[in-house]
Amino acid sequence: MSTQLQVVERCRVFLAEQQIAMGDAINIRHYTDWSNYKRIQPYAVLFPKNTEQVSQILSICNELKQAVVPQGGMTGVAGAGIANADEIVIALDKMHKIEEIDQYASTMTVQAGVTLEEVQNAARQAGLFFPVDVGGRGSCQIGGNIATNAGGLSVIRYGMMREHVLGIEVVLADGRVLNLMNKMIKNNAGYDLKQNFIGSEGTLGIVTRAVLKLSAPPSELSTCLCAFPDFLSAVHLLRRLQKNLTTPNAFEVMWDEYYQLSLSWMQNSSNPLTQSYPVYAIFDVEAPAESLENLLADMFETGEILDAVIAQNQAQAQQLWLIRETVPAEISSTGRPLCFDVSLPIGELGEFKEVCQARLDQHFPDLVSLFFGHIGDSNMHIILDLKHLPEDQLESVMTGIDEVVYGVVREFKGCISAEHGIGLLKRDYLHYSVDENTLNMMRQLKQLFDPNKILNPNKIFK
Numbered sequence: 433m434s435t436q437l438q439v440v441e442r443c444r445v446f447l448a449e450q451q452i453a454m455g456d457a458i459n460i461r462h463y464t465d466w467s468n469y470k471r472i473q474p475y476a477v478l479f480p481k482n483t484e485q486v487s488q489i490l491s492i493c494n495e496l497k498q499a500v501v502p503q504g505g506m507t508g509v510a511g512a513g514i515a516n517a518d519e520i521v522i523a524l525d526k527m528h529k530i531e532e533i534d535q536y537a538s539t540m541t542v543q544a545g546v547t548l549e550e551v552q553n554a555a556r557q558a559g560l561f562f563p564v565d566v567g568g569r570g571s572c573q574i575g576g577n578i579a580t581n582a583g584g585l586s587v588i589r590y591g592m593m594r595e596h597v598l599g600i601e602v603v604l605a606d607g608r609v610l611n612l613m614n615k616m617i618k619n620n621a622g623y624d625l626k627q628n629f630i631g632s633e634g635t636l637g638i639v640t641r642a643v644l645k646l647s648a649p650p651s652e653l654s655t656c657l658c659a660f661p662d663f664l665s666a667v668h669l670l671r672r673l674q675k676n677l678t679t680p681n682a683f684e685v686m687w688d689e690y691y692q693l694s695l696s697w698m699q700n701s702s703n704p705l706t707q708s709y710p711v712y713a714i715f716d717v718e719a720p721a722e723s724l725e726n727l728l729a730d731m732f733e734t735g736e737i738l739d740a741v742i743a744q745n746q747a748q749a750q751q752l753w754l755i756r757e758t759v760p761a762e763i764s765s766t767g768r769p770l771c772f773d774v775s776l777p778i779g780e781l782g783e784f785k786e787v788c789q790a791r792l793d794q795h796f797p798d799l800v801s802l803f804f805g806h807i808g809d810s811n812m813h814i815i816l817d818l819k820h821l822p823e824d825q826l827e828s829v830m831t832g833i834d835e836v837v838y839g840v841v842r843e844f845k846g847c848i849s850a851e852h853g854i855g856l857l858k859r860d861y862l863h864y865s866v867d868e869n870t871l872n873m874m875r876q877l878k879q880l881f882d883p884n885k886i887l888n889p890n891k892i893f894k
């Protein structure tokens with residue numbers, strides 16, 4: 433009997449029939465994540481209902497040295513949740529209980545399979561706010577958000593997932609359960625082990641429960657679209673907002689190619705500004721419209737802002753945000769996107785864009801590369817639409833583009849992944865951003881937590 437079948441047979445003792453899927457009974461959503469990097473039917477998918485079952489499954493897998501891959505909502509974009517045909521998936525879908533909202537501590541305790549949107553809604557109903565927000569909110573799970581240290585639009589104001597996790601419960605590769613379910617803001621009792629699991633992409637342990645920190649809801653936001661003569665003027669506006677008003681809840685920058693393409697794809701939409709400009713920013717800020725108008729007028733006079741529009745109502749605000757959201761959504765749904773997620777010190781992002789764009793144009797003159805992103809967090813996204821490429825050229829072109837982009841990131845001493853993680857897609861380039869000693873320490877950490885290398889093997893590094 434194969435090792436995989438032995439695992440499944442031993443799990444049948446404590447898992448019900450509907451908690452095990454094999455062969456064609458496996459839903460195709462377990463074959464790949466949003467990267468669509470590879471589509472593979474795993475050997476089996478197991479659906480534990482509680483921490484004890486996760487622990488039992490892992491202790492069997494560890495004993496038999498069977499590789500397992502944790503899966504959440506499969507909205508990841510780094511290929512980190514994709515399992516091989518001889519691997520067993522542990523899907524957290526059936527662990528989706530919101531256990532408690534503590535109004536005094538301002539915390540929510542949840543099982544790992546609760547979706548981000550369910551957490552946001554429950555917080556809102558309790559008069560509170562969970563600030564982490566990503567496009568995949570309806571499907572991605574809190575366990576996946578923790579395992580990827582998710583970012584998103586509001587990081588500039590509220591921080592990444594790490595900032596909102598007070599405690600976790602995690603099952604180690606050998607089945608031991610670490611209870612790190614802290615609710616306190618202050619806790620200096622030795623090493624803060626939970627931090628090792630946040631952003632570890634399921635390679636060190638499986639997150640089964642979490643204590644999330646909730647915030648006070650923001651008051652009314654002003655949404656504004658501005659145009660600039662150059663990138664650094666956009667950065668200057670951000671710093672002026674922070675100094676004179678407050679840190680915006682989101683601050684997104686787009687270059688003109690991106691802006692024009694977005695407008696052309698938005699139905700019934702004309703340019704809200706009077707003409708085209710080199711660089712644009714769209715932002716939400718919790719500030720009175722009059723103070724915002726005064727600040728913009730100052731920068732208008734110095735020529736740092738060339739044009740601006742402030743949304744007068746919710747519908748207009750949504751329409752402005754569509755300019756930022758349309759391109760990635762459209763390319764993802766109709767084509768083959770290649771999306772990068774890099775970070776550099778904010779002041780260097782404008783020069784990075786020029787160098788990177790020039791190199792891409794030189795090596796791939798038929799492809800359009802679009803630059804945009806969470807610039808307030810020093811995070812640049814680059815997206816290319818590869819749908820017109822013949823299938824047999826796809827892999828070599830993708831590798832060529834990776835080498836160009838990550839090569840420029842390396843020259844600028846930036847990071848190859850700002851928020852999406854390493855997974856499979858960026859594994860070969862991790863050493864561009866992480867030195868040898870640090871990489872070796874990461875390997876030693878993996879060895880400590882998972883000596884048999886059963887947990888999501890070959891992700892992040894080989």
Ligand SMILES: Cc1cc2nc3c(=O)[nH]c(=O)nc-3n(C[C@H](O)[C@H](O)[C@H](O)COP(=O)(O)OP(=O)(O)OC[C@H]3O[C@@H](n4cnc5c(N)ncnc54)[C@H](O)[C@@H]3O)c2cc1C
Binds near residue numbers: 634639888
């Ligand atoms: C439209 C869209 C927009 C997005 N925008 C953003 C964005 O702005 N910022 C951003 O950061 N991300 C973004 N993402 C990516 C994605 O939503 C996040 O990476 C999300 O946190 C992944 O959660 P998931 O549950 O889908 O995880 P999965 O994709 O299922 O898994 C991701 C990784 O986490 C591991 N994992 C999953 N659950 C657990 C668990 N319980 N314990 C241990 N490991 C686990 C998996 O093994 C894998 O390594 C976007 C995705 C989409 C589709």
